[in-house]
Structures are given as C-alpha cells and as structure tokens.
Amino acid sequence: MRIGLIGTGRIGTFHAASLCRNREVGSLVVTDADLARAQALAHRIGATTAPGVDEIFTWGVDAVVITTATAAHAELISRAARAGLPVFCEKPIALDLSGTLSALRDVDAAGTVLQMGFQRxxxxxxxxxxxxxxxxxxxxxxxxxxxxxxxxxxxxxxxxxxxxxxxxxxxxxxxxxxxxxxxxxxxxxxxxxxxxxxxxxxxxxxxxxxxxxxxxxxxxxxxxxxxxxxxxxxxxxxxxxxxxxxxxxxxxxxxxxxxxxxxxxxxxxxxxxFLERFAPAYEAELAAFVDVVRGERANPCDGREALTxxxxxxxxxxxxxxxxxxxxxxxxxx
CATH class of the missing domain: 3.30.360.10 (Dihydrodipicolinate Reductase; domain 2)
Incomplete structure (x- = not known):
C-alpha cells in the first residue's frame, strides 16, 4: 500500500513515522508547503518527498493522510474524494459549518471513506x-x-x-x-x-x-x-x-x-x-485507517461524527x- 501524507508539522511528523512502522504500508510519500521540512522528515524515516500536493494525487497513492493547517482540510478532503481516495484527516474538517458540510457532500457523492482524527x-x-x-x-x-x-x-x-x-x-x-x-x-x-x-x-x-x-x-x-x-x-x-x-x-x-x-x-x-499522553492512541487510529483502506474493518469515526x-x-x-x-x-x- 502506498500512502500520501500532506503536512509535516508536529502531528504530521508523528503520523508519518507511525505509517512507516506499519508493515502493511509499502511506501510513504510526504509533502508540505515547507518543502525543506518535508524533505528532512522523508530523509529521517525513509519516505519519498513529493514536490507538491498535485503529485500526491498523481503519483498513484492508495490513500491520503491530511495533517496540514486546518484552513486546508476541507479542500484537500474534497480533492481526495473526487480522486476516489480514502482519507484520514486530523480534526476538524473545517472551522465553520458550511465548509464542513461542503466537504461531506463531496465525500458522500464520491462514495469514498473519510476517517476523522479523534484519537481519544x-x-x-x-x-x-x-x-x-x-x-x-x-x-x-x-x-x-x-x-x-x-x-x-x-x-x-x-x-x-x-x-x-x-x-x-x-x-x-x-x-x-x-x-x-x-x-x-x-x-x-x-x-x-x-x-x-x-x-x-x-x-x-x-x-x-x-x-x-x-x-x-x-x-x-x-x-x-x-x-x-x-x-x-x-x-x-x-x-x-x-x-x-x-x-x-x-x-x-x-x-x-x-x-x-x-x-x-x-x-x-x-x-x-498531547503527543506524549496519547501516543499509543495516535498509533492505533492510523493502524485502524490502514485496516479500513484494506477493507478489513468499518470506518471507526466518519465525517458525520466531526460534524456533530x-x-x-x-x-x-x-x-x-x-x-x-x-x-x-x-x-x-x-
């Protein structure tokens, strides 16, 4: 399985390392608006760096993990849905109801998976x-x-x-x-x-x-x-x-x-x-997402949960x- 991760800040770095440890993930492609930061992370964990978001959607990934700043979440969720890709996204979908509902409509229309990051x-x-x-x-x-x-x-x-x-x-x-x-x-x-x-x-x-x-x-x-x-x-x-x-x-x-x-x-x-307190939970939610992508379990936290x-x-x-x-x-x- 090949996964694309967008956003290599603090939580993105943690998730990237977790995915690299998952034996079902054959390769990981990471990118960030700060490309040097993404390259440094990729070098440390043995991932590939994509020069931008476009490549995440054109390089043949099987799923997308979104750990960018909140303002980019809804657009990236919609883009992944239109590409037919399962998505894991850190909360929230958006800070407003209209942006949240728009992204959810795109996911529903595409019939794709959106798992939200409520690690508790x-x-x-x-x-x-x-x-x-x-x-x-x-x-x-x-x-x-x-x-x-x-x-x-x-x-x-x-x-x-x-x-x-x-x-x-x-x-x-x-x-x-x-x-x-x-x-x-x-x-x-x-x-x-x-x-x-x-x-x-x-x-x-x-x-x-x-x-x-x-x-x-x-x-x-x-x-x-x-x-x-x-x-x-x-x-x-x-x-x-x-x-x-x-x-x-x-x-x-x-x-x-x-x-x-x-x-x-x-x-x-x-x-x-939070990273120290919930480290095992963060690891478990990404493992669950990999299982969802593989068709081995139901989505444990879909976008409607985030809306509520x-x-x-x-x-x-x-x-x-x-x-x-x-x-x-x-x-x-x-």
Whole structure:
C-alpha cells in the first residue's frame, strides 16, 4: 500500500513515522508547503518527498493522510474524494459549518471513506470507560465530568486561526462524551473567561471555559478546558452512576496533587503534552485507517461524527456570547 501524507508539522511528523512502522504500508510519500521540512522528515524515516500536493494525487497513492493547517482540510478532503481516495484527516474538517458540510457532500457523492482524527476513541482508558457504560457496570449513569487542560498557551499567532477554545480544544471532549456514553447532547450552557494573557482577548477567544451539557437521556455532563494549566497536560473523564464510578486519565503522571495526608504523591513526570499522553492512541487510529483502506474493518469515526462535535462547539460559542442555554437543534447541520 502506498500512502500520501500532506503536512509535516508536529502531528504530521508523528503520523508519518507511525505509517512507516506499519508493515502493511509499502511506501510513504510526504509533502508540505515547507518543502525543506518535508524533505528532512522523508530523509529521517525513509519516505519519498513529493514536490507538491498535485503529485500526491498523481503519483498513484492508495490513500491520503491530511495533517496540514486546518484552513486546508476541507479542500484537500474534497480533492481526495473526487480522486476516489480514502482519507484520514486530523480534526476538524473545517472551522465553520458550511465548509464542513461542503466537504461531506463531496465525500458522500464520491462514495469514498473519510476517517476523522479523534484519537481519544483509541485510548485505553476511554475504551474501558465505554465498555463499563455499555455493559451497565456503573448502573444508571447520572453525571459525567470531562476536562482538557493544556500546560501553556499556543503561540499568539495560532489563536485567530484555531476557531476558539470550544472548537479547537473542547471538541475532543464533546466527541468523547458522545462516544463513551452512546448518547446525544441536546442542550448546552457555556461560559468562558479571558482574564489571562491579553492575546486571548485580542483574538476574541477565551483561555478558560466551562460547559454544562444535557444528554438526551437526562444525564448531566460538565466539560472544562484551559490553556493555562502550569502543572502539566491534564485530560480526564469521570463517569458516575448509581452502582459505581470510573475515571479516565488518572494515573501516576496525572498532574494533580492531593491535599489529604494519606493521598497519593504528586506525579514525578507529569504529562507535558498531547503527543506524549496519547501516543499509543495516535498509533492505533492510523493502524485502524490502514485496516479500513484494506477493507478489513468499518470506518471507526466518519465525517458525520466531526460534524456533530462541531455543532456542539458552535452551540457553546453561541451560548457564551448570548448568555443563555442553547439547544443543539438550533445549530444547522444538514
């Protein structure tokens, strides 16, 4: 199998190395707007460099992996669909609903595969939590708490391009919430704070956010996020039911200290970032994509899943601006 990868930044570099380790991938072709960066990566991992995106689509690849900046995702997805190629794309499809829906229509019209990069679906802890819920081990679920805390803000130049904290960061929690519980979000109430560095206010974004979400079976969930968690990278989910409760992301690298005398000690090596925390999950989702391309498994996360998570994020942004509860069906999605 020959795969073309477009975008050789941080996550693209990780995915390229993962694909080169996959024994079903016979060759990898990489390209990037920064061609020197793509050439350097190809030299390190034994891949081939394409001089541009056009060559990715003319050199006979069997599938495409998109890890470019977000602004290019939708166009590349559509182009791959028209070429009849299966695509793996890092989230999101686009930062707006119209761009997302346009790309999805192209995929549907072509009858091709689009797998989205929501890696938490492949993380051991989230998988186990999903099993606990689906098997009824927690009893009737009543509360879910999700959180994503980045240790430091991204560069100021990234913020206006990110789509904001709900679309860029909490969208992972929204997808994981749906996937783990098997339920749909029907209403949100969101708040945000821009009391941190001025660059967030200048970008019209917030550095910290909190959301209350109501699921279609009455379960209440909360989701919080911040860009300013100095203790380290902290991603967790807690699920509480009438019979039991479980926690995802609670281990000896979780960057939190107990104030109890008999509590666990602080983490010696807290997680520094998402690549370290989710490395096995990123590896697993690319392996799954290779299996999808080979026809050996169904698509585990198609583009409609990304659309649903984006609609929740859009509802949160509207709720924050208008200071009211927003139902998901207020956000267009067809």
């Amino acid at each position: 679906r492949f993380d051991f802890g989230y998988v186990r939590a999903r099993e606990a819920v689906r098997e009824g081990r927690l009893g009737r679920l009543h509360t879910v708490r999700a959180m994503t805390s980045d240790p430091a803000p991204p560069p100021a130049a990234y913020l206006p391009l990110s789509g904001g904290l709900y679309r860029d960061c909490l969208v992972h929690d929204f997808d994981a919430l749906r996937w783990v519980t098997g339920r749909e979000v029907v209403e949100v109430y969101a708040a945000g704070s821009d009391a941190g560095p001025a660059m967030f206010r200048e970008a019209g974004d917030v550095d910290t956010a909190a959301v209350v979400l109501t699921l279609d079976d009455g379960v209440l969930a909360t989701a919080t996020a911040t860009r300013l968690n100095g203790a380290g990278y902290d991603v967790r989910m807690e699920l509480a039911g009438e019979a039991d409760q479980v926690a995802v992301g609670l281990d000896d690298r979780t960057p939190i200290a107990s104030t109890e005398a008999a509590g666990p000690p602080p983490a010696d090596k807290p997680w520094p970032g 998570a984006l609609r929740i994020a859009e509802a949160c942004e509207r709720s924050r601006r208008e200071r009211r509860a927003v139902r998901i069906d207020e956000v267009p999605g067809a």
